[in-house]
Amino acid sequence: MADDLTEYEFPFPPATEDSIAMRDGAAANRPAGVPESYDQGKSARWSPKAIADVHAMSQLGRYQLRGFNTFSTRMPTFDDLVFVPASMTRLPLEGYRESCETETVLGDRPGLVSNPIRLAIPIYVASMSFGALSANAKAALGYGASKAGTMTCTGEGGMLEDEREASNLLVYQITPSRYMLDLEHLRMADGIELVMGQGAKPGTGGVLLGMKVSERVARMRSLPLGVDQRSTVRHPDFLGADDLQVKIEELREATGYKIPIFAKIGATRPRYDVAIAAKAGADVVVVDGTEGGTGASPEMLLDHTGIPTMSAVRAAREALDECGKSGEVSLVIAGGIRSGVDAAKALALGADAIMIGTAALMALGCNSPRYFEDYEALGTSPGRCHHCHTGRCPVGITTQEPELEERLDVAGAAERVARFLTAMTMEITLLAKSCGKSSVHNLEVEDLRALSLEASAFTGVSLAGIDRPFTW
Numbered sequence: 001m002a003d004d005l006t007e008y009e010f011p012f013p014p015a016t017e018d019s020i021a022m023r024d025g026a027a028a029n030r031p032a033g034v035p036e037s038y039d040q041g042k043s044a045r046w047s048p049k050a051i052a053d054v055h056a057m058s059q060l061g062r063y064q065l066r067g068f069n070t071f072s073t074r075m076p077t078f079d080d081l082v083f084v085p086a087s088m089t090r091l092p093l094e095g096y097r098e099s100c101e102t103e104t105v106l107g108d109r110p111g112l113v114s115n116p117i118r119l120a121i122p123i124y125v126a127s128m129s130f131g132a133l134s135a136n137a138k139a140a141l142g143y144g145a146s147k148a149g150t151m152t153c154t155g156e157g158g159m160l161e162d163e164r165e166a167s168n169l170l171v172y173q174i175t176p177s178r179y180m181l182d183l184e185h186l187r188m189a190d191g192i193e194l195v196m197g198q199g200a201k202p203g204t205g206g207v208l209l210g211m212k213v214s215e216r217v218a219r220m221r222s223l224p225l226g227v228d229q230r231s232t233v234r235h236p237d238f239l240g241a242d243d244l245q246v247k248i249e250e251l252r253e254a255t256g257y258k259i260p261i262f263a264k265i266g267a268t269r270p271r272y273d274v275a276i277a278a279k280a281g282a283d284v285v286v287v288d289g290t291e292g293g294t295g296a297s298p299e300m301l302l303d304h305t306g307i308p309t310m311s312a313v314r315a316a317r318e319a320l321d322e323c324g325k326s327g328e329v330s331l332v333i334a335g336g337i338r339s340g341v342d343a344a345k346a347l348a349l350g351a352d353a354i355m356i357g358t359a360a361l362m363a364l365g366c367n368s369p370r371y372f373e374d375y376e377a378l379g380t381s382p383g384r385c386h387h388c389h390t391g392r393c394p395v396g397i398t399t400q401e402p403e404l405e406e407r408l409d410v411a412g413a414a415e416r417v418a419r420f421l422t423a424m425t426m427e428i429t430l431l432a433k434s435c436g437k438s439s440v441h442n443l444e445v446e447d448l449r450a451l452s453l454e455a456s457a458f459t460g461v462s463l464a465g466i467d468r469p470f471t472w
């Protein structure tokens with residue numbers, strides 16, 4: 001019997017390296033002894049993206065900037081939650097015969113606000129600046145929102161006449177940069193939004209690249225033409241809760257105690273930030289999750305700062321409950337909301353209203369399959385475009401170039417926005433009725449079940465089947 005240490009010899013001449021190589025097999029062209037990863041290149045750390053990022057930064061000498069929202073695949077989504085409609089324990093409402101209330105009131109604080117905002121639906125269009133958006137896009141959003149019975153917001157850079165005319169209800173945004181802050185405009189608004197942060201880039205100011213600083217934008221913001229604009233992040237007139245309280249009071253006086261004051265924050269520590277904003281006197285707190293859209297942001301901020309919308313909603317609602325402000329201070333949620341289904345889930349988790357940015361741009365025609373050559377010139381195609389920062393938007397939404405802006409037909413785009421908002425609301429009411437609710441505001445955490453441990457841990461929603469939330 002041959003022992004293991006005895007060298008075996010074939011009864012024929014030794015093989016050559018050439019005769020060993022498999023020319024037509026998987027190991028062809030790979031030097032002997034080199035592992036399978038040789039031709040696959042699958043380093044988890046040095047992925048093609050990580051390599052491309054170093055190449056880009058080493059050539060640019062700065063971080064990369066772009067529009068749209070995070071591309072991180074690690075964010076939990078509302079798809080990890082499902083509704084559990086009524087069957088025996090609860091009674092559903094008839095989808096086609098029974099009604100479901102959708103009216104949404106923001107800032108209903110007798111004594112402090114004489115004209116709270118009354119929306120026909122629980123969704124409205126987010127603050128997106130004129131500058132990031134074209135004037136046609138702003139007008140179309142305003143007309144579309146008005147037709148659907150809801151409102152829109154100015155965004156950084158002041159109030160555009162076209163937008164005020166188009167919007168039945170318009171919230172005026174005050175950003176730390178104070179671009180075109182105007183007392184007259186303040187008094188023409190239906191609400192005031194103080195921005196403390198955005199989900200896409202919390203803790204940093206706005207960015208508008210020079211290509212979009214047109215004559216009109218430059219005039220409104222008192223900026224030189226065509227120069228990149230980086231706005232400040234801290235409001236010059238308040239540093240903490242005490243000063244914020246004074247600022248809110250000042251704004252109430254300036255507007256005659258008529259309109260509600262909103263405080264918008266990026267979702268980072270919502271449990272504490274929401275409580276501080278509410279205690280400082282805000283009538284409406286807007287929490288924008290990390291999936292929130294932007295006209296332009298350093299890409300690393302999009303992917304690595306802030307917490308997901310889904311995890312922020314419950315924390316924000318609990319914060320209002322804990323400081324006794326629920327029912328008094330309204331909670332608006334934004335960031336990555338794509339449909340009435342997402343919106344309904346956010347309402348069930350505790351939001352009073354939902355704000356949409358990117359989805360409203362899609363309804364305007366963002367990423368629509370037209371002007372293929374112009375998408376191609378940007379190195380992209382319809383369905384994949386995220387090039388808002390370039391100012392070369394093929395469909396005329398995020399541009400200041402007249403020949404591109406003309407492509408956006410205001411009437412058609414406004415109608416699409418109105419139809420989209422109406423369709424979203426129909427999705428919400430269908431789900432609410434299936435859960436036996438006669439108002440969309442009666443949706444509750446108990447109407448949901450979580451499909452993953454993460455979703456349950458983030459939201460406190462019971463896990464499907466075992467009907468208990470995941471706890472440590």
Ligand SMILES: Cc1cc2nc3c(=O)[nH]c(=O)nc-3n(C[C@H](O)[C@H](O)[C@H](O)COP(=O)(O)O)c2cc1C
Nearest residue numbers: 126127128129155156292293294295335336357358
């Ligand atoms: C093109 C664009 C411009 C924006 N401009 C502003 C702005 O001027 N001020 C602000 O507070 N937020 C701005 N935002 C953020 C939105 O107000 C909102 O928080 C965000 O879009 C919500 O996330 P969503 O896009 O996923 O719906 C902008 C967003 C986009 C997409």
Ligand code: SF4
Nearest residue numbers: 366367385387388393
């Ligand atoms: S189509 Fe226009 S608005 Fe949409 S992602 Fe591209 S550049 Fe931005």
